[in-house]
Amino acid sequence: MQPVAYRLESAWQPDGGPNGCFTFTLFNLSEAPLREFRLVYTSLTRVIDADACKNATFLRRNANFHEFAPPEGLTLQPGEGWSFTVGGLHRQARHCTDGAKSAYITLSDGRHLPVAISDLLLEGETSEPPAVRLLAGRLNLPFALQPWPAMIDALPGEGLPVVLYPAERSRPEDVRAASEVLALFHRLFPGSHAPFSLMPSGQGRPIVFAKNGDLEPEGYELHFSSGEIRLDYASSAGRQYGLTTLAQLLHGARTDSSKFRFLASGSISDRPRYGWRGCHLDVSRQFYPTADVMRLIDVLAWFKLNIFHWHLTDDEAWRLEIKAYPTLTTLGVLRGPDEPLLPQLGNGAEPVGGFYSQDEVKAIVAHAAGLHVEVVPEIDIPGHSTAALVALPQLADGQEAPESYHSVQGYPNNALNPAVPLTYEFLEKVFDELVELFPSRYVHIGGDEVADGSWLASPLARRLMEEEGLSGTFALQSYLLNKVKQMLTARGRMLVGWNEVAHGGGVGAEGTLLMAWENPKVGIELAREGYDVVMTPGQAYYLDMAQADAWQEPGASWAGTATPAHTYAYEAEGEFPEELKSRLKGVQACIWSEHFLSRDYFNHLVFPRLPAIAEAAWTPAEKKDWLRFAAIAPLSPML
Structure with a gap:
């Protein structure tokens, strides 16, 4: 192991502006002076006001990638540190994982050197440790069963x-x-x-x-x-x-x-309560080797879950080999300082990649089928497509101004354009290969988080809007997704998507399954519109959410916190009117990977909430018992 030559220490203080501020200190632990360099870090707490940075010059940001220059002429001697503050943040930091996830320095000769990072400290308030997640529990019947039987x-x-x-x-x-x-x-x-x-x-x-x-x-x-x-x-x-x-x-x-x-x-x-008992895994933000994917499928089978929803593409990487477009898994997966995609979410000086070959996919699908787990692939479109657009720049309207819109995660111009004819040729070829790899009757097409304003600076899109009588971003999205549904129907597949697929007129409800993630009420609204629904609300079933408000509890916080007890107690059916309950097809856990930088983080955040959701999917509501579950949960297998 090489000794650490540079380390970035960081703290957040709540009184440093509307959303607080970071204080960073870069320490030179090498034996040589450091001069003429730039510092990069990745963080989900993003800078939106460059002028709110002090003692550093903010150079650029791309989503979670942030680059700074030190004051002109600064030289860090061995043992010295350079401190600067970063304000103008888009939200407050709430947990220790809201700071820098990785860092590196770039020298004047173009070399990139790794920088170790430390935990984000909390200044000005008490830094509380994580709470106890499970009580000792209580058993009325001394049987170790997960999920509990009917x-x-x-x-x-x-x-x-x-x-x-x-x-x-x-x-x-x-x-x-x-x-x-x-x-x-x-x-x-x-x-x-x-x-x-x-x-x-x-x-x-x-x-x-x-x-x-x-x-x-x-x-x-x-x-x-x-x-x-x-x-x-x-x-x-x-x-x-x-x-x-x-x-x-x-x-x-x-x-x-x-x-x-x-x-x-x-x-x-x-017998199971629901036919759809799912677990999703995002492999775009972080790559999971084939053995880990198979291990997770084993865990799902142990808990009698029957759907593995495989989120294979996103802004950060395209992970599925498509033989018609080899650059998707060359240019579209590499993240690094000099690679087509900039470092994100914990990437540092060394390039990172990773994708699943078609042979690996076939092996995973066969492994799952042997355990009665159906693998549902997701190709996230039209938004969340930065990796595809980097790999295939001809998919963009070359007349559209760069950075004419940004996604909620900060990616510029990241959505496939409904007015570019090649978009449809591209999707046809992707779906041709997809249905050969995945026998599932379902194909998930994403449909989420397209930024309002997308494509409106595209001359091709403006012309399409005039020709088709379309008004705005979401009517364009609906236009594209209806064509996608036709493609899938022609291939004998059912369209599955996130709840925003219903925006702008949506697609036909018949033969469409939508996942309600933004909040529980969305699911009821979708059912009223005639859609079949799977409930996966971020407030209860997103396993990247922190499990407590404590600063030292890792995870995201946009949907609040979800203790294991809260996740267990949540009843998707509870608010559904009786006449709509037939539209509720099941429930699903979602594992989004922005915060999953280690196996320990994965297991800490996923368990025991995954078996809690498995019990909601299988066990009748009246048979659920949190204290019984808490007594049995320590037996759960993990990744």
């Missing part, structure tokens, strides 16, 4: 079988199913005692499999006696969920026998 009527036993195994003369497909859940368990808990064996054991208990067409497709029943366990199921998914329940019961009883028991007798009758 019905359980059983007695705990004093002992437990060493293993469970398929009964004699079980069908080959039942034995294979037990093997697959055993493999899932080994991947999630490699150091734990296996719950299943494929061969009989005198210290074990046999599982008798019984196909039962009267059960719901994803439902199952378990009947326990001293001699055997009978698993009734209607489909392979129900069989998997029943076996997963048995694995959880045995694992919990073995892991903590003071709290949990295995069932001696009785039954479990179970």
